[in-house]
Amino acid sequence: MSLRIVVLAKQVPDTRNVGPDAMTPEGTVNRSALPAIFNPEDLNALEQALRLKDQNPGSIVIIITMGPGRAAEVIREAMYRGADGGYLLTDRAFAGADTLATSYALSTAIKHVMPDVDLIIGGRQAIDGDTAQVGPQVAEKLGLNQITYTEEVLSCKDGKIVVKRHIDGGVETVESALPCVLTVNGSAAPCRPRNVKRVMQFKRALCEMELPKDTTWADLPYADQYEKKAYLKLGQLTCADVNADLSQCGLAGSPTKVKNVENIVFKAKESKVMTASDDDINGLIQELLASHTIG
Amino acid sequence: MANNVFVYCEIEGTQVAEVSQELLTKGRKLADTLGVKLEAVAAGHGITGMVENQILPYGVDRLHIFDAEGLAPYTSKPHTAVLVNLFKQEEPQICLMGADVVGRDLGPRVSSALHSGLTADCTALEIGPHDDKKLGKHYDQLLYQIRPAFGGNIVATIVNPENRPQMATVRSGVMKAEILDANNPGEVIVQDVAKFVPETEYVTRVLERHVQAAKNNLKGAPIVVAGGYGVGSKEGFAQLYELAKVLHAEVGASRAAVDAGFCDHDLQIGQTGVTVRPKVYIACGISGAIQHVAGMKESGIIISINSDENAPINQIADYVINGTVEEVVPKMIKYYKQNSK
Numbered sequence: 001m002s003l004r005i006v007v008l009a010k011q012v013p014d015t016r017n018v019g020p021d022a023m024t025p026e027g028t029v030n031r032s033a034l035p036a037i038f039n040p041e042d043l044n045a046l047e048q049a050l051r052l053k054d055q056n057p058g059s060i061v062i063i064i065t066m067g068p069g070r071a072a073e074v075i076r077e078a079m080y081r082g083a084d085g086g087y088l089l090t091d092r093a094f095a096g097a098d099t100l101a102t103s104y105a106l107s108t109a110i111k112h113v114m115p116d117v118d119l120i121i122g123g124r125q126a127i128d129g130d131t132a133q134v135g136p137q138v139a140e141k142l143g144l145n146q147i148t149y150t151e152e153v154l155s156c157k158d159g160k161i162v163v164k165r166h167i168d169g170g171v172e173t174v175e176s177a178l179p180c181v182l183t184v185n186g187s188a189a190p191c192r193p194r195n196v197k198r199v200m201q202f203k204r205a206l207c208e209m210e211l212p213k214d215t216t217w218a219d220l221p222y223a224d225q226y227e228k229k230a231y232l233k234l235g236q237l238t239c240a241d242v243n244a245d246l247s248q249c250g251l252a253g254s255p256t257k258v259k260n261v262e263n264i265v266f267k268a269k270e271s272k273v274m275t276a277s278d279d280d281i282n283g284l285i286q287e288l289l290a291s292h293t294i295g
Numbered sequence: 296m297a298n299n300v301f302v303y304c305e306i307e308g309t310q311v312a313e314v315s316q317e318l319l320t321k322g323r324k325l326a327d328t329l330g331v332k333l334e335a336v337a338a339g340h341g342i343t344g345m346v347e348n349q350i351l352p353y354g355v356d357r358l359h360i361f362d363a364e365g366l367a368p369y370t371s372k373p374h375t376a377v378l379v380n381l382f383k384q385e386e387p388q389i390c391l392m393g394a395d396v397v398g399r400d401l402g403p404r405v406s407s408a409l410h411s412g413l414t415a416d417c418t419a420l421e422i423g424p425h426d427d428k429k430l431g432k433h434y435d436q437l438l439y440q441i442r443p444a445f446g447g448n449i450v451a452t453i454v455n456p457e458n459r460p461q462m463a464t465v466r467s468g469v470m471k472a473e474i475l476d477a478n479n480p481g482e483v484i485v486q487d488v489a490k491f492v493p494e495t496e497y498v499t500r501v502l503e504r505h506v507q508a509a510k511n512n513l514k515g516a517p518i519v520v521a522g523g524y525g526v527g528s529k530e531g532f533a534q535l536y537e538l539a540k541v542l543h544a545e546v547g548a549s550r551a552a553v554d555a556g557f558c559d560h561d562l563q564i565g566q567t568g569v570t571v572r573p574k575v576y577i578a579c580g581i582s583g584a585i586q587h588v589a590g591m592k593e594s595g596i597i598i599s600i601n602s603d604e605n606a607p608i609n610q611i612a613d614y615v616i617n618g619t620v621e622e623v624v625p626k627m628i629k630y631y632k633q634n635s636k
Contacts, residue, residue, distance in 0.1 A: 100407060130567055131415040133403035140407035145498045146371050148400045167396045170506035176499050255412030255458035259425055259439065261451045269611055276618025278626060284614060285630040293575055293596055294518065294542055295635050
């Protein structure tokens with residue numbers, strides 16, 4: 001059975017490697033100081049999709065990502081690893097979206113790109129928000145069942161999928177009919193590396209948004225390639241393209257508002273500072289024992 | 296409009312989760328501030344007569360029980376239907392649930408169906424006013440949903456001015472469970488599940504399920520030895536286990552150590568892990584990102600072992616040892632053994 005799969009991926013600032021210049025003096029986030037990466041759990045999601053494609057010849061895996069022009073990097077990266085193509089969902093109207101407005105936008109894009117989708121797979125959560133909300137909200141918006149915290153897809157046949165998932169204190173194996181939404185844990189199988197041939201094939205793939213100002217496809221180096229090879233022009237969708245209701249998009253469509261944001265400064269305690277010398281450690285242990293703090 | 300505070304109680308078999316009792320305690324306080332009632336929702340199978348005394352003593356005014364075969368074990372769609380249809384009827388102003396696998400599966404689905412705002416992994420919940428300067432609108436008594444964000448570099452206060460219920464998930468251990476009155480007389484309503492959950496919602500089949508009690512007792516441990524990225528390796532963690540053994544402590548970890556594969560995910564302390572309040576917290580090679588500190592800041596005595604003198608965690612430590620974990624931990628073991636005899 002060939003499958004039609006959408007993988008939801010996000011380009012995120014690498015919050016795991018935050019340097020001293022990550023915050024502006026005003027206490028806002030200096031996004032430009034953080035490298036933009038493929039959200040790690042979305043790579044685990046991509047791997048599950050590519051495995052299903054390997055097992056089910058004729059299947060198609062399409063990436064959808066929402067973000068500014070530079071987020072198209074995520075689509076190329078996924079194509080280097082085996083995805084068939086992708087769409088950048090990009091519009092000023094989407095700016096300021098919370099998880100609900102993001103989910104709404106993604107659900108309209110999925111309906112537009114692949115109305116007969118069998119599986120929608122995404123990472124459990126993105127490292128810049130850690131909310132794990134977009135997967136289930138997309139599922140609800142599309143009226144589909146969901147399986148979150150996926151560890152492994154055990155089988156997918158006859159319109160049914162069997163998945164091993166992590167639950168609190170254990171594991172569970174569940175079965176659901178297709179179509180449905182899966183979210184995948186970081187502990188699932190890591191994504192396969194880039195395939196060199198595919199890198200050569202897709203490295204010039206671009207979204208229109210990425211073209212330098214006042215440049216058309218015809219002005220690019222290798223312009224003839226873009227003429228001949230349609231796959232080098234990556235899909236790009238605006239709010240209007242996917243028929244999204246503006247009142248449900250971006251800031252306007254977001255029930256949650258950020259009231260304020262604070263840089264947290266720890267209340268400094270008066271601490272006793274010591275070295276790692278034998279005397280200091282011995283003294284500390286004796287002090288803690290004497291006060292019955294330990295022992 | 297009823298406008299009450301609701302808590303979704305998570306149930307394994309007939310056991311109500313601790314996190315739910317913690318949220319009932321918080322919910323009671325929020326309801327008192329707002330001058331409204333606290334209501335609880337329990338959904339499972341064979342729970343009627345089994346869960347009431349685990350829920351009502353936390354000051355619950357009304358408990359809604361949904362008892363049907365298809366509601367246990369938990370699956371997404373039937374429990375979503377329970378809450379969505381109950382909330383359409385009851386119109387709560389606030390809904391709280393645990394930020395564990397169940398709450399994080401259920402919360403977003405319910406919020407999407409009701410088009411209401413949801414904030415994940417809150418570390419504090421308060422009631423207060425809000426002014427929307429752009430719209431020139433003033434709101435009284437909104438739920439402040441407070442959480443570290445953006446890799447723990449900032450703490451954000453989120454509000455849901457227009458949409459109800461205001462939904463938030465909270466991790467286990469962040470709030471404290473306190474029985475209000477063991478004999479608190481609450482109203483119990485056993486609901487007709489079929490009226491809330493159409494047959495078509497039972498779409499996930501649970502084929503196999505293995506759940507075991509937590510392997511560690513981090514939450515209740517009097518002493519915690521926690522390792523961070525600075526521990527350096529799995530082998531480094533073995534040293535922490537040795538120290539924990541002599542001190543009768545439990546081993547915990549920061550997210551960086553978990554992500555680096557030094558130890559099990561169960562050990563993670565912080566906003567997206569366990570919250571601990573031990574008598575002594577020994578932070579080994581932990582720099583002290585806000586999310587980590589959120590999960591241990593109420594510890595009695597904090598000892599920080601770090602080769603970086605400027606590690607943020609040193610600011611909240613009672614004792615700061617400038618040195619590597621590798622060097623200091625064996626010495627602590629040695630001198631503890633020597634002195635405690």
